Amino acid sequence: RGVCSSARRLQGCMSAWVIDQYGSNEVLKFSEETPAPTVSSPSEVMVKVHATSLNPLDVAMRGGYGAKLLNLRRDPLSVVNGDSEFPLILGRDVSGVVVDCGSEVTHFVPGDEVWAAVPPWKQGSLAEFVTLTEFEVSHKPRSISHAEAASIPYVASTALSALVNAGGLCKERADEKRVLIIGGSGGIGTFSVQLLKAWGAHVTVTCSQNAEGLVRGLGADQVVNYSAGDVAEQLESMERFDVILDGVGRETEQWALGLLKPWSGAKYVTLVTPLLQDTDSRGWLSGMFQAGFSLHNTAFQSAIVNGVFYRWAFYAPDGPALDEVRELVDAGKILPVVEAQFPFTQVPQAFQKLEEGHARGKTVVRVAEEDDKRQGEEMAESEQGFQQTAERE
Numbered sequence: 001r002g003v004c005s006s007a008r009r010l011q012g013c014m015s016a017w018v019i020d021q022y023g024s025n026e027v028l029k030f031s032e033e034t035p036a037p038t039v040s041s042p043s044e045v046m047v048k049v050h051a052t053s054l055n056p057l058d059v060a061m062r063g064g065y066g067a068k069l070l071n072l073r074r075d076p077l078s079v080v081n082g083d084s085e086f087p088l089i090l091g092r093d094v095s096g097v098v099v100d101c102g103s104e105v106t107h108f109v110p111g112d113e114v115w116a117a118v119p120p121w122k123q124g125s126l127a128e129f130v131t132l133t134e135f136e137v138s139h140k141p142r143s144i145s146h147a148e149a150a151s152i153p154y155v156a157s158t159a160l161s162a163l164v165n166a167g168g169l170c171k172e173r174a175d176e177k178r179v180l181i182i183g184g185s186g187g188i189g190t191f192s193v194q195l196l197k198a199w200g201a202h203v204t205v206t207c208s209q210n211a212e213g214l215v216r217g218l219g220a221d222q223v224v225n226y227s228a229g230d231v232a233e234q235l236e237s238m239e240r241f242d243v244i245l246d247g248v249g250r251e252t253e254q255w256a257l258g259l260l261k262p263w264s265g266a267k268y269v270t271l272v273t274p275l276l277q278d279t280d281s282r283g284w285l286s287g288m289f290q291a292g293f294s295l296h297n298t299a300f301q302s303a304i305v306n307g308v309f310y311r312w313a314f315y316a317p318d319g320p321a322l323d324e325v326r327e328l329v330d331a332g333k334i335l336p337v338v339e340a341q342f343p344f345t346q347v348p349q350a351f352q353k354l355e356e357g358h359a360r361g362k363t364v365v366r367v368a369e370e371d372d373k374r375q376g377e378e379m380a381e382s383e384q385g386f387q388q389t390a391e392r393e
């Protein structure tokens with residue numbers, strides 16, 4: 001298959017799951033004739049995808065979420081000449097092997113095992129190959145497989161952006177901080193709990209009753225399960241927090257800000273923001289927001305209320321941040337939490353799993369099975385942690 005796929009690559013084609021229109025799961029199509037990416041700038045690397053994982057953003061983008069804003073970002077000229085974003089490839093995570101490098105790439109050579117989060121304005125990783133700039137890519141942790149590694153980059157980049165840039169936390173001073181994670185059992189939550197514990201913070205988490213064991217196992221100091229009654233009430237009886245990371249949103253905003261320490265720089269950081277939705281429904285805003293969004297590293301600081309900050313946070317591409325995460329993974333301080341794995345032939349089933357909600361960690365898609373089986377045999381002894389590999393084949 002390796003030979004066959006590289007022969008096709010020379011002809012400019014690859015296998016990928018693409019969409020030609022926005023919609024529900026039926027719009028996902030498998031195509032062996034998808035134009036393969038090329039290294040088109042000196043700082044780009046091309047990666048052969050071994051595994052990817054799905055995020056709620058993939059489901060949202062399949063339905064057209066963010067289309068206006070992301071198209072502007074994708075190719076400013078397309079606005080002028082009306083070019084289409086289709087065929088569009090979804091998939092934001094990648095663990096794989098570098099196959100080609102631009103002339104100015106200094107940190108990677110072909111053959112390197114890497115992981116990365118693919119920015120939403122680029123073609124995604126539900127494909128044999130993906131190109132990224134060097135600065136978006138990082139060497140993959142050696143202690144875990146491609147399938148495990150693919151579960152981490154997008155949630156890690158988002159969590160770091162939220163906790164560091166918007167939340168003002170840093171690993172050196174996190175041990176003085178009390179952090180609340182609203183929604184601890186999904187991709188963002190299971191990563192963030194482990195990161196914050198690795199940094200020495202005190203971590204409180206909300207989740208469903210049947211996720212309490214998982215979240216405690218990842219190191220959470222206090223868990224409030226929402227099955228047991230009024231979450232806000234239970235949290236109010238606790239000591240106040242320095243930072244709240246909200247991955248649930250909506251009605252949580254009514255009570256969460258009141259749980260912060262007043263007048264001490266405490267921050268409520270939410271990942272559930274109306275930005276991309278607004279620009280889809282209100283096109284006239286898109287230009288304005290594009291300016292804001294191109295500062296994608298910057299958190300929007302919208303207000304100070306009652307002596308606490310309210311902030312939106314976004315995913316931001318960051319290879320160097322993934323280097324730090326790699327060290328924590330290889331040190332056994334962060335474990336991949338893979339709830340389900342699907343082969344590349346079952347991408348619609350993987351989307352369906354995600355859409356059912358109630359994630360307990362991540363849903364992974366294995367893209368290059370044969371290559372990984374070989375590696376898997378070598379690694380079989382070193383299997384780690386919280387694998388609930390609910391095979392759905």
Ligand SMILES: NC(=O)c1ccc[n+]([C@@H]2O[C@H](COP(=O)([O-])OP(=O)(O)OC[C@H]3O[C@@H](n4cnc5c(N)ncnc54)[C@H](OP(=O)(O)O)[C@@H]3O)[C@@H](O)[C@H]2O)c1
Binds near residue numbers: 359
């Ligand atoms: N702004 C950005 O750039 C950005 C980036 C990444 C993610 N996000 C957003 O952040 C959120 C989390 O992302 P994710 O990848 O972690 O999603 P996910 O993997 O689907 O996890 C969501 C988790 O929240 C739990 N949950 C739902 N309602 C809850 C509640 N009321 N209280 C506590 N837990 C609850 C779910 O389990 P149960 O339903 O069983 O409780 C599930 O485990 C999503 O809304 C996503 O769109 C935003």
Ligand SMILES: *[C@@H]1O[C@H](CO)[C@@H](O)[C@H](O)[C@H]1NC(C)=O
Binds near residue numbers: 210213
């Ligand atoms: C959920 O919370 C309630 C109230 O705090 C508690 O009695 C119950 O044991 C918790 N469930 C689990 C699974 O820990």
